[in-house]
Amino acid sequence: MYKIAVMGDWDSIYGFGALGFETFPVTDPRSAEKILRDLAEKQTAVIYVTEALAKQIDRTIASYASRPLPAIILIPGASGNTGEGMLAVKRSVEQAVGSDIVFGS
Amino acid sequence: MAASHVNPTRMELTRQKKKLQTALKGHKLLKDKRDELMRRFLELVREDKALREEVEEEIKMANMSFVLAGSQMSKEAVSVAFMAPKQEVTVDVSTKNVMSVDIPVFETSFRGSSEGDFYPYGFAFTSADLDCGVEKLSLLLPKLIRLAESEKSCQLMAAEIEKTRRRVNALEHVLIPETQENIRYITMKLDENERSSQVRLMKVKDMMLEEAHHYKEKRDALPLKDQ
Numbered sequence: 323m324y325k326i327a328v329m330g331d332w333d334s335i336y337g338f339g340a341l342g343f344e345t346f347p348v349t350d351p352r353s354a355e356k357i358l359r360d361l362a363e364k365q366t367a368v369i370y371v372t373e374a375l376a377k378q379i380d381r382t383i384a385s386y387a388s389r390p391l392p393a394i395i396l397i398p399g400a401s402g403n404t405g406e407g408m409l410a411v412k413r414s415v416e417q418a419v420g421s422d423i424v425f426g427s
Numbered sequence: 428m429a430a431s432h433v434n435p436t437r438m439e440l441t442r443q444k445k446k447l448q449t450a451l452k453g454h455k456l457l458k459d460k461r462d463e464l465m466r467r468f469l470e471l472v473r474e475d476k477a478l479r480e481e482v483e484e485e486i487k488m489a490n491m492s493f494v495l496a497g498s499q500m501s502k503e504a505v506s507v508a509f510m511a512p513k514q515e516v517t518v519d520v521s522t523k524n525v526m527s528v529d530i531p532v533f534e535t536s537f538r539g540s541s542e543g544d545f546y547p548y549g550f551a552f553t554s555a556d557l558d559c560g561v562e563k564l565s566l567l568l569p570k571l572i573r574l575a576e577s578e579k580s581c582q583l584m585a586a587e588i589e590k591t592r593r594r595v596n597a598l599e600h601v602l603i604p605e606t607q608e609n610i611r612y613i614t615m616k617l618d619e620n621e622r623s624s625q626v627r628l629m630k631v632k633d634m635m636l637e638e639a640h641h642y643k644e645k646r647d648a649l650p651l652k653d654q
Binding site: 323324325326333334336337338339340341342343367368370387388390391393395397398399400402403407408410411414415417418419420423424425 | 475520565568572575576
């Protein structure tokens, strides 16, 4: 049985608590990295991270890209959509195809 | 020259020919794998993109409700409202094999609440916008899970495609030409050896005939007899 976790600033994520996700309100990149690593080791299948936070810990997130679990998914926070999540999809297209052919320039 | 380090022997030639055959077969297979992976990947990525757009839009709407709620209630009150969630979500993870990539399949199961009753608080002291936001998120849940699934699959497949592409290129541009070059080199060297031994044999034959029949002496002697 795996769990689902949400990380980010409190305003963006507290609503997910009602769905039964585990919420981890965190804004400091250092402690966020630690939480992320802990979650990855524990039984967590999906970790939603707000875009604003993800930008600060992108290296740690990238290190989990090639592992089957956990899936780290970026979501927009309360302060707005930074486009970081789309960028991640775009990057994987570039990695696979060599150039971006889905999003157009 | 790349071929300079192979031994020009028949055994090596057979070995190189076998190597070339395997490389060609592997190249073809990997190329097929790459093409099929690419097709699936593009399909998935388009779906993922559409899904992400939808999810982002809906999260934005939910967040708007939460911000509104936050303006009407104190942070403490909201905290208290969400203190004890009624519902718990767990996922079962199985994997599906797509062209040798294990992509995850998530299956959610809920525990604790009856259908539609997931509000962890009473409605008396909370803002209606809060209910609105929570409802939006809960409707979004299946899509969120689906997004996680397809996005992870995209990441894994992208990595696999990159790996396969490198292998195809390495075979196509390095290993196969090198082996062909080796084969050419060995064949030429063997032909050369063949010719040189042929010439040597002819030469030896001449010498042996000379030894046996003394043609030269007889020819030298002949004109003397005539005179």
